[in-house]
Structures are given as C-alpha cells and as structure tokens.
Amino acid sequence: MNARPPLLATWLLTHFTSDGRSESLIGDLIEQYRGGRSSAWYWRQAVTAIGGGFVVQAWLQKWLVIGVVGLNLFLPYAYMHFVSHRVTIVDRAWYPRFINWLLKTDLDLTWRMTHRFHLWALTGTVVWCALLALVAWALVRSFPRHRGLVLTVFLFSSVGQCMPHLRVAFVDWVRDPGNPIWFFNVLCFATFAFIATPFSILWGGGAARTS
Amino acid sequence: MAREFFGGFELLVLLALIRLHDEAYGVPISEAIEECSGRDVAIGSVYIPLDRLERKGLVSSKLGEPTAERGGRAKTYFRITAKGLREARRARRTLINLWHGVPQLEGGAA
Numbered sequence: 001m002n003a004r005p006p007l008l009a010t011w012l013l014t015h016f017t018s019d020g021r022s023e024s025l026i027g028d029l030i031e032q033y034r035g036g037r038s039s040a041w042y043w044r045q046a047v048t049a050i051g052g053g054f055v056v057q058a059w060l061q062k063w064l065v066i067g068v069v070g071l072n073l074f075l076p077y078a079y080m081h082f083v084s085h086r087v088t089i090v091d092r093a094w095y096p097r098f099i100n101w102l103l104k105t106d107l108d109l110t111w112r113m114t115h116r117f118h119l120w121a122l123t124g125t126v127v128w129c130a131l132l133a134l135v136a137w138a139l140v141r142s143f144p145r146h147r148g149l150v151l152t153v154f155l156f157s158s159v160g161q162c163m164p165h166l167r168v169a170f171v172d173w174v175r176d177p178g179n180p181i182w183f184f185n186v187l188c189f190a191t192f193a194f195i196a197t198p199f200s201i202l203w204g205g206g207a208a209r210t211s
Numbered sequence: 212m213a214r215e216f217f218g219g220f221e222l223l224v225l226l227a228l229i230r231l232h233d234e235a236y237g238v239p240i241s242e243a244i245e246e247c248s249g250r251d252v253a254i255g256s257v258y259i260p261l262d263r264l265e266r267k268g269l270v271s272s273k274l275g276e277p278t279a280e281r282g283g284r285a286k287t288y289f290r291i292t293a294k295g296l297r298e299a300r301r302a303r304r305t306l307i308n309l310w311h312g313v314p315q316l317e318g319g320a321a
Contacts, residue, residue: 005282021258024274027284028237028254034280049255056259 005033009046015202016050016148025049050148057149064146065153068139072157075135083127091123125192129200132158136204151205155198162193217302221260223248225269225299228261228289236275236286261289269295 013026033042058065139150169185176182217225227243228235240261241252264270275286291299310316 017255021262021287023284024287025237025255025258027277027281027286030282030284031238031280032254045253045255048253049258052253052256052259 003034005030005042006039006046009043012050013046015205016152017053022148054149054152057146058153061146061149064143064150068150068153069157071135071139072154072161075131076161079128079131083131084124087124087127090127094123121188125196129196132197132200133204133207136201137208140205140208147205147209151201155201158197158201159193162189162197165189166193216305217298218260220256221264222299222302224257224260225264225291225295228270229291229296229299233288233290235289240289264295265289268292269298 010026010030013022013029017025029042029045032045033039136151136154139154140147143150166186166189169182169189172179172185173182223244224240227240227247230243231239237254237257240257241254244250244252244257261270261272265272269292270289271292273288273290275288277283277285
C-alpha cells in the first residue's frame with residue numbers, strides 16, 4: 001500500500017482548486033492512491049482537476065477574472081503613486097550606509113558581487129511582495145468560494161507582469177554575451193518572478209484561509 | 212423559470228448517483244461512469260457537474276466523517292432531490308421520444 005501521496009500535487013490541489021470541494025477531492029484521490037494507484041495516476045488526476053476546474057470557474061466567473069487582472073494591472077500605478085516615495089525614504093536610510101561599510105571592509109569581490117545583485121532594489125522588492133501578499137489575502141477573504149480561481153489568475157498575471165524584465169536581461173545577453181551582468185539580471189529577475197512573487201501571493205492566500 | 216437541459220456528462224453523473232443511492236461520492240460516481248461508458252473518468256471532473264447540479268437544486272450534498280485512510284479528509288455524499296428526480300424522468304422521456312423513429316440508430320452496429 002502506498003502511504004503518502006505526492007506532496008506537491010496535494011499542495012497544488014489544496015491551493016488551486018476552488019471552494020469547499022477540494023478537501024473531499026483530495027480525500028478521494030488519497031483513498032485511491034492508498035488502494036494501489038500510482039503516483040503518475042495521482043499527478044494526472046491533480047492536473048486534470050486543477051486545469052479543468054480553472055477553465056470552468058474562469059468561464060463562469062468571467063467578470064471576476066477580468067477584475068483580478070485589472071487590479072493586477074493597476075497595482076504598479078498604485079505602488080508608484082502611494083508607496084514608492086516612502087520606500088525611497090527607507091532605502092536612503094540603509095543602502096548608502098551598507099555600501100559605505102562594504103567599501104570600508106575592502107572586500108573587493110564581495111563588493112562587486114553584492115553590487116550586481118541589485119541590492120538597491122531590495123526595499124522596493126520587499127514592500128512590493130508584501131503588497132502582493134496583502135492583495136492576495138484580501139482577494140481570498142472577499143471571494144472564499146473562488147479562492148483557487150482568484151489566486152491562480154492573480155499569480156499568473158503577476159508573473160506575466162515580470163516578463164518584460166526578463167526580456168531586458170535576455171536582450172543584454174544577446175548584445176554582449178561576454179558581460180556577466182546579464183546573468184545577474186536573469187538571476188535577480190527570475191528569483192523575483194518565479195520565487196518571490198508566487199511565494200508572496202500563496203503566502204497571502206494561505207494566511208487568508210487560516211485566519 | 213425556463214427549464215434547463217442537462218449536459219451529456221451532467222446526465223451521466225446524475226444517473227450514476229441515482230444508482231448508487233446513499234453511497235454516492237466522488238470515487239464510486241466516477242467508477243460507475245467508467246464501468247458503463249468504458250472510458251476513463253477523472254475524479255475531479257465529476258465534481259464540476261455535481262456543483263452545477265447542486266446550484267440548480269437537483270442534487271444535495273452532505274459531508275461525512277473524516278477518516279484516516281483518506282488522510283483525515285471527509286467524503287462529500289450526494290443525493291438526488293425530488294426536483295432532480297423529476298428532471299431526470301423528464302430528460303428520459305425527451306431522449307426516448309427523440310430516439311424513436313431514427314432509422315440510423317436502430318440495430319446494434321454503429
């Protein structure tokens with residue numbers, strides 16, 4: 001008997017299927033898995049449930065999908081108008097001091113590496129991720145029956161918005177493949193797009209479920 | 212209010228849960244359809260029409276007790292309502308009426 005079903009598939013089902021049925025569906029899949037079904041079968045069921053559920057829900061809740069995408073497009077403007085100047089104040093408080101300290105330590109390699117990791121953008125990234133988490137939390141609280149749908153749409157539209165940055169890094173590479181800066185750009189933006197952004201949104205959505 | 216027609220898969224799900232009586236939840240419903248149709252049915256796909264049928268008032272659901280063999284998750288049992296039964300009978304009549312007098316569908320071979 002298989003004891004533990006694939007964790008990631010179960011996690012995805014928990015977060016990306018809508019309304020109160022997800023627990024029963026996961027229970028059904030675990031029951032079958034423990035009855036001798038394979039991990040591949042479990043994954044296939046999970047992907048079908050998430051994909052099929054998303055398409056049907058998105059079609060039924062078109063206006064909600066449009067609203068979430070619209071909110072996502074509006075967020076950068078809201079950030080620029082209401083938040084960014086405060087972020088700059090925080091940035092000025094720590095970044096120059098940190099750079100001065102690094103320069104004083106005379107660790108040339110550390111300095112060069114640190115500089116390339118875009119630390120100057122760190123405050124803004126943290127605040128932006130907090131904003132994403134807050135919006136994901138508010139969306140899940142406002143539409144608990146469509147939790148999976150709003151989170152999926154919000155997540156994919158947020159990741160989609162990061163793509164132009166990755167494109168810039170790619171163009172840098174095409175122009176000057178010998179300059180390692182493109183690699184650091186890709187690393188920073190990929191971390192932002194594929195780790196920080198999804199994590200913030202899922203964390204916010206998860207917090208709304210438990211609160 | 213205008214009556215709605217069942218979708219093909221919706222009708223299969225409804226008939227499967229009528230056959231299963233009090234034991235109708237995701238797994239046996241999908242197995243019953245698989246058995247009768249000879250096609251693979253994803254368990255997740257039966258919950259979509261079940262939700263729709265419940266919203267129309269044709270099906271009701273009840274949460275069972277969580278069990279260890281299901282990882283502490285409860286089953287959702289589905290039952291047909293009186294309205295659902297009425298609509299199923301109506302759908303049957305409609306299908307039989309349409310079936311009659313179609314020579315291409317007479318006999319066994321497709």
